[in-house]
Amino acid sequence: xxxxxxxxxxxxxxxxxxxxxxxxxxxxxxxxxxxxxxxxxxxxxxxxxxxxxxxxxxxxxxxxxxxxxxxxxxxxxxxxxxxxxxxxxxxxxxxxxxxxxxxxxxxxxxxxxxxxxxxxxxxxxxxxxxxxxxxxxxxxxxxxxxxxxxxxxxxxxxxxxxxxxxxxxxxxxxxxxxxxxxxxxxxxxxxxxxxxxxxxxxxxxxxxxxxxxxxxxxxxxxxxxxxxxxxxxxxxxxxxxxxxxxxxxxxxxx
Numbered sequence: 001x002x003x004x005x006x007x008x009x010x011x012x013x014x015x016x017x018x019x020x021x022x023x024x025x026x027x028x029x030x031x032x033x034x035x036x037x038x039x040x041x042x043x044x045x046x047x048x049x050x051x052x053x054x055x056x057x058x059x060x061x062x063x064x065x066x067x068x069x070x071x072x073x074x075x076x077x078x079x080x081x082x083x084x085x086x087x088x089x090x091x092x093x094x095x096x097x098x099x100x101x102x103x104x105x106x107x108x109x110x111x112x113x114x115x116x117x118x119x120x121x122x123x124x125x126x127x128x129x130x131x132x133x134x135x136x137x138x139x140x141x142x143x144x145x146x147x148x149x150x151x152x153x154x155x156x157x158x159x160x161x162x163x164x165x166x167x168x169x170x171x172x173x174x175x176x177x178x179x180x181x182x183x184x185x186x187x188x189x190x191x192x193x194x195x196x197x198x199x200x201x202x203x204x205x206x207x208x209x210x211x212x213x214x215x216x217x218x219x220x221x222x223x224x225x226x227x228x229x230x231x232x233x234x235x236x237x238x239x240x241x242x243x244x245x246x247x248x249x250x251x252x253x254x
Contacts, residue, residue: 003119007206011196012112015132018192019105022098022139025182028053028077031146035175036156036167041080045156051180054095054145055079085162086150094145098186101138105193108132119208129200136193139186151177 002008030053039045041052042059048069051058056077060069080086108131111124120128145151154167154174179187 002116003208004115004206005209008112008115011128011132011200012109012116014192014196014199015105015109015112018132018135018189018196019102019109021185021189021192022102022105024185025053026077028056028058029180030054030182031151031177032180033057033151033175033177035153035173037150037153037175039156040150040153040158040161052150052177053077053182054091054098055083082158082162085158088149090144090148091150094142094148097138097142097144101135101142101189104131104138105135105189108135108193108196122205125200125205129197132193132197132200136190136197139190139193142186143183145183146177148177151175 029051031051032049033041033052034049038047038050041050041057046062047059050060051071056079058071058073058075058077060071062069108128111120111128111131114120149161152175153161155161155165156167160167
């Protein structure tokens with residue numbers, strides 16, 4: 001029997017699902033990149049888009065049968081050739097914020113799961129709610145990735161990008177990053193952690209059910225009668241053997 005009863009199950013499900021959602025990615029499916037930045041990474045001006053992550057990217061392939069560009073998700077991710085040049089402050093901050101949210105969310109999940117067999121004090125219960133909200137906030141801040149220079153550059157060559165030279169183009173011709181699979185899973189984890197944190201902080205504290213320990217047979221029998229009143233009424237209604245024997249002896253004497 002769980003010390004806090006079934007009230008702890010819903011926060012456990014929300015936090016665990018949010019943590020799994022934050023890990024659901026393959027490293028190169030965080031955003032969909034379009035514009036001149038695609039030519040910087042691939043060296044080809046014919047590729048219309050690509051999928052990028054915080055540590056690698058994936059290039060689509062052209063299929064003549066359907067006359068379209070598609071991504072083969074069975075292909076391996078390609079690591080960035082010059083990560084020190086591509087990664088700016090926003091990029092590094094996004095990596096650390098995402099990592100911190102996973103660590104905080106995993107810690108909250110472990111504490112909640114320990115509540116299925118151990119008793120959590122009220123202040124610990126509130127701290128778990130604050131931790132869930134903190135994990136959601138850190139994951140939300142990791143979306144600073146979309147403000148990186150690679151997602152807004154107008155240059156088409158790696159040398160110009162490294163030198164910081166930008167071409168004056170209209171906003172429609174500039175590079176852009178949009179949500180993709182991993183970032184959408186991150187949004188799901190934010191919603192789940194936020195729901196778990198609000199449920200814990202705004203709901204009532206699930207008070208633990210005290211466990212009674214019997215020291216002898218009499219106390220054990222009393223605990224059973226207290227827990228199962230039907231058994232007690234049946235035992236009271238049923239005469240014992242000594243009463244039956246006494247009644248039989250009195251009848252024989254009569």
